[in-house]
Amino acid sequence: MTDDELEEIRRKKLNELRNTGEAGSNDGSEPARASEPISVDGKPELTDTAAEHDVLLVDFYADWCGPCQMLEPVVETTAAETAATVAKVDVDANQQLAAEYGVRGVPTLLLFADGEPVERLVGMQDEAQLRSVIEEYA
Template structure:
């Protein structure tokens, strides 16, 4: 288990270095080591198709539990093999409705481009890691 985490950390570090090099070269790419802001259904579909495991955080800025969940989501993005995407439900109401999001925070896990898990409400880091590891 420790070897797997070390390997993930090395991969994430390499991704960060590659991202920094790309920015220096003027061709910045989003890092999978930090959450990706999603602004449309097409963007979400593209992210889900490009990555094996994607955790999508449907949130609202005014939501207290969402604010408490934010550092957990950032840690999961940095320390797991999952790509993390964030969807502001106020700015993307149709997208939230399309995925049946009725309350925030709601987390959807995509594996191989398909939604496979739904978590509603505040979640701890161990729970998120467990769900991700089941599909990674």
């Protein structure tokens, strides 16, 4: 499979995830909220995703990172059970993006509200901490 084919599959999947929940919306004024984390690849995709959702929690992670693996179920639960949309950014595949947001270690979580980064959490977080931060902006 070529890189272009993989990119097309990613784009289609991202669009599917972004559209999750729209059918159940009352009047269409609420943005869709994915119940599963969305994989984000690159700054344009992150910027668009942050603009489309009132509250976006971005998990900067690496596959080789033990704490990132321990945090994954917490992030998935947060996506399913809170008002925030959750995006995941692989720092190995997106080194430039991670650098632009000052990510120096993983896991790093950035919370965006109204398209702007408002909170930064570094290291392992528990579900209660994530819920608390999200509720401040939701």
